Amino acid sequence: MNSSFPCLFWRPNMSSSLHQTDRDSTAIFRRMRPRGNELDSHHYTRILALHMGCSSSGATTEIGRDAMNALSDLVGSGSCSLLSLDVSGTDADGWDLIQALKTDSGLTSLDVRRIPHMHDLYETLASTLLDEKTGLDKEASRRIRFLRCDDFEILEGVQTLSLKDSPLEPSALKLLLAVLKHNSTLTELDLTAANVKADIVPTFCEVLQHNATLTTLRLAYNPSLDETARAALTAAVGSREPSLVLHFE
Secondary structure, eight states: OOTTSOEEEEOOOOSTTOEEOHHHHHHHHHHHSOOTTGGGTOGGGGEEEEEOOOOSTTOEEOOOHHHHHHHHHHHTSSOOOOOEEEOTTSOOOHHHHHHHHTTOSSOOEEEOTTOTTGGGGHHHHHHHHHOTTSGGGSOTTSSOOEEEOSSOEEOTTOOEEEOTTOOOOHHHHHHHHHHHTTOSSOOEEEOTTSOOOGGGHHHHHHHHHHOOSOOEEEOTTOTTOOHHHHHHHHHHTTTOSSOOEEEOO
């Protein structure tokens, strides 16, 4: 098999009797890490997308501390080919997952739906993705720019995202913006009546100055966005190319 061929590794999860232990997960991550000339000879090192999530109510996947350490070693190795990771519905520890991501310079897509207490870590994950000092910011083409979580989904190839009349908590909105910062496919975002607060405006401005794809942003019926907040947002995109149209009404 050619090493550039996009090999997708799927964990079967349609049977209610399936159970993958932390030891199994650890073994998978370790096998995917290139060692010596393994990059040219082992099919695990060619995996671009890894699905470990559980969609069946009876299927379980354990991703414990050992597996997270192995994942951190994998994505921080500098030669990892993995671009997409789905750990939805597993018992992965959200904090350990974020620490592993801090070493990453390759992942562009992440699925963290139905991970226990992940919602409580949105702020931490967003700060990690926005931090210019982390490995996540090494190359423009290799950063988290697609994300599926319990509050929203930014999917590959999707150009329009509407969260109209879907109020977001501040931490969820910050996470949305963190992903939007380096997203290169979304052209229209509708946050009409989405409970956008004025204190998120500085982050909004930073993201809008980096994102080069978004052309339409709807922010109507967010009463916290007063004239000062609107002026700041307008100024942030004043010289942006291509032009971005803001809708406040």
